[in-house]
Amino acid sequence: MSTPLVINGTSIPPGRRTTVELPAGRLYTHAPINIPVHVVRGRKDGPRLFVSAAIHGDEINGVEIIRRLLGNSLLRRLRGTLIAVPVVNVHGFVNRTRYLPDRRDLNRSFPGSEKGSLAARLAHLFMTEVVANSTHGIDLHTGAIHRSNLPQIRANVDDPETRDLALTFGTPMVLNSDLRDGSLRQAAADADVPILLYEAGEALRFDEPSIRAGVSGIIEVMRKLGMLPASTRRRKKSTQPVVARTSGWVRAPQSGILRSTAALGARVHRGSTLGIVADPFGAREERIEAPWSGVIIGRLNMPLAYEGDALYHIARFEGTDEAEQVEASSNALGDWSGDDDEPSLV
Numbered sequence: 001m002s003t004p005l006v007i008n009g010t011s012i013p014p015g016r017r018t019t020v021e022l023p024a025g026r027l028y029t030h031a032p033i034n035i036p037v038h039v040v041r042g043r044k045d046g047p048r049l050f051v052s053a054a055i056h057g058d059e060i061n062g063v064e065i066i067r068r069l070l071g072n073s074l075l076r077r078l079r080g081t082l083i084a085v086p087v088v089n090v091h092g093f094v095n096r097t098r099y100l101p102d103r104r105d106l107n108r109s110f111p112g113s114e115k116g117s118l119a120a121r122l123a124h125l126f127m128t129e130v131v132a133n134s135t136h137g138i139d140l141h142t143g144a145i146h147r148s149n150l151p152q153i154r155a156n157v158d159d160p161e162t163r164d165l166a167l168t169f170g171t172p173m174v175l176n177s178d179l180r181d182g183s184l185r186q187a188a189a190d191a192d193v194p195i196l197l198y199e200a201g202e203a204l205r206f207d208e209p210s211i212r213a214g215v216s217g218i219i220e221v222m223r224k225l226g227m228l229p230a231s232t233r234r235r236k237k238s239t240q241p242v243v244a245r246t247s248g249w250v251r252a253p254q255s256g257i258l259r260s261t262a263a264l265g266a267r268v269h270r271g272s273t274l275g276i277v278a279d280p281f282g283a284r285e286e287r288i289e290a291p292w293s294g295v296i297i298g299r300l301n302m303p304l305a306y307e308g309d310a311l312y313h314i315a316r317f318e319g320t321d322e323a324e325q326v327e328a329s330s331n332a333l334g335d336w337s338g339d340d341d342e343p344s345l346v
């Protein structure tokens with residue numbers, strides 16, 4: 001006898017595949033606005049995994065990741081339940097913006113409340129209808145507008161099950177994160193639902209390698225959870241991901257035009273040059289140097305910066321031999337550490 005699954009009053013029996021609409025209020029015109037949730041329930045009972053995207057409305061890589069995941073024929077052999085929510089922040093998605101119409105960040109509004117702001121109500125709806133019906137979760141994100149992220153998993157690696165799933169996903173980099181910031185990740189973890197956050201690519205763009213890595217990462221996690229059969233093909237020997245305990249942003253030392261020399265995924269050592277910011281004539285140049293050794297996991301793509309703007313996000317490895325870790329990440333990063341977009345300094 002399998003446990004019943006009811007989402008927004010709709011009962012989904014084993015072996016059924018269906019779309020449920022979560023009512024997210026109305027527009028000014030009074031037209032209803034819904035969050036579509038696609039549920040794939042296997043015949044056999046098993047874990048219930050939610051996969052969500054576009055909680056930041058302009059982060060659309062994850063929407064495509066979910067579309068491809070749902071089209072995968074492997075799901076015919078699903079054990080347990082996949083709850084896919086490709087567009088959580090429908091308002092932001094329609095307006096091509098990260099935020100809600102009340103300028104709140106949905107991913108800072110969890111766990112939310114029934115009678116709070118629009119953001120709080122949507123967060124509450126997601127918690128009660130999706131998270132409460134799940135045993136595990138994966139939330140898909142990208143970098144902000146004009147910023148790219150190296151494919152990475154952010155997770156609380158101090159929790160053994162979460163760490164295990166994070167390493168299974170297969171990105172070259174796992175970043176430890178235990179922030180208490182009102183995010184879905186925090187609220188799900190507080191509800192004892194282990195959750196991974198996948199970060200890859202840039203807002204309002206499709207990035208093919210990030211999309212592929214996202215789809216295959218989710219499938220690997222589902223195999224690990226026993227939701228999908230183990231792969232019959234031998235996986236090519238993948239290198240163990242590097243786990244970074246902390247990270248930080250390097251900011252522009254002055255306003256100006258940025259010539260970036262350090263690529264996304266590049267290993268950098270303390271003191272190495274990341275780029276140069278200068279006035280339009282190149283008379284007042286300032287070199288930007290890496291304040292610590294690590295790997296560039298996020299980068300501003302736009303060559304214009306105000307003093308203080310965040311330019312490079314560098315993962316750092318504390319409590320270990322930094323040089324050794326940076327070297328190890330070199331193997332793990334493999335193809336990701338591209339140098340194809342490295343402009344010359346001239």
Ligand SMILES: [Zn+2]
Nearest residue numbers: 056059141142
């Ligand atoms: Zn995001």
